[in-house]
Amino acid sequence: MSAPAKTLWDPLVRLFHWSIAFIFIANYFFNEAGDDWHQWLGYVAVGWLVVRFVWGFLGKGAARWADFFPTPSRLASHIGALRQGKPFHRMGHSPLGALVMILMMICMLLLGVTGYMMEEIDYFWGVDWVETLHGWIADGLLALVLLHVTAALVESYRLKENLPLSMVTGKRRPLE
Ligand code: HEM
Numbered sequence: 001m002s003a004p005a006k007t008l009w010d011p012l013v014r015l016f017h018w019s020i021a022f023i024f025i026a027n028y029f030f031n032e033a034g035d036d037w038h039q040w041l042g043y044v045a046v047g048w049l050v051v052r053f054v055w056g057f058l059g060k061g062a063a064r065w066a067d068f069f070p071t072p073s074r075l076a077s078h079i080g081a082l083r084q085g086k087p088f089h090r091m092g093h094s095p096l097g098a099l100v101m102i103l104m105m106i107c108m109l110l111l112g113v114t115g116y117m118m119e120e121i122d123y124f125w126g127v128d129w130v131e132t133l134h135g136w137i138a139d140g141l142l143a144l145v146l147l148h149v150t151a152a153l154v155e156s157y158r159l160k161e162n163l164p165l166s167m168v169t170g171k172r173r174p175l176e
């Protein structure tokens with residue numbers, strides 16, 4: 001019989017996750033580029049990043065930076081497992097997953113910074129390279145998000161566990 005599911009992702013991590021996922025999708029695909037909604041949602045995302053950054057020190061267990069920070073040795077062991085075709089199961093972020101998570105967070109922060117430069121700093125108003133950079137960072141983030149979602153689905157198949165659902169309920173099957 002399999003062990004009962006254990007709460008892994010606390011409510012703040014889950015709320016953070018689905019808020020930034022929603023904001024990314026809204027700002028990339030739906031609202032008019034640069035309108036008021038776009039700007040405010042972008043700033044809300046930056047606020048969430050600050051909260052999540054601090055929570056990585058104040059929170060417990062799998063929310064903590066120390067639990068999952070992708071150090072070279074952790075990355076090497078994850079890559080080694082992938083090369084041998086073995087599933088990499090741990091209660092928390094995998095090292096490569098955490099690397100992509102950090103890159104996505106940096107992209108979101110840079111979107112906030114370049115957006116602020118375009119809108120609020122007269123010196124950069126109408127300056128082409130800032131707008132171009134904002135667009136490139138947004139496209140880079142889209143590529144990372146696609147990689148992230150694909151990895152979540154592939155790993156769910158390999159581990160026979162619904163990982164996206166765990167970001168909704170917070171629960172994951174403990175390691176055997
Ligand atoms: C989640 C964060 C954000 C995402 C995913 C995002 C994404 C995008 C995308 C895809 C475009 C179209 C780029 C293009 O046409 O090449 C755009 C344009 C724009 N964004 Fe953002 N953005 C974000 C945050 C912000 C913030 C915080 C601001 C300002 C405070 C902002 C201001 C603008 C403006 C003014 C444009 C229009 C630029 C132009 O005229 O070409 N964005 N954004």
Ligand code: HEM
Pocket residue numbers: 013016017020021022024025052063092093094097098101102104105145148149152153163164165167
């Ligand atoms: C659309 C934009 C998205 C962004 C920017 C994003 C970003 C993130 C971030 C930053 C984390 C780390 C959460 C934390 O510890 O605080 C994370 C985790 C996670 N995300 Fe997303 N996400 C997005 C969409 C999705 C979608 C659509 C799914 C479902 C298919 C998903 C599934 C997951 C899962 C399963 C985890 C936990 C990863 C693990 O087990 O290591 N994400 N995501």
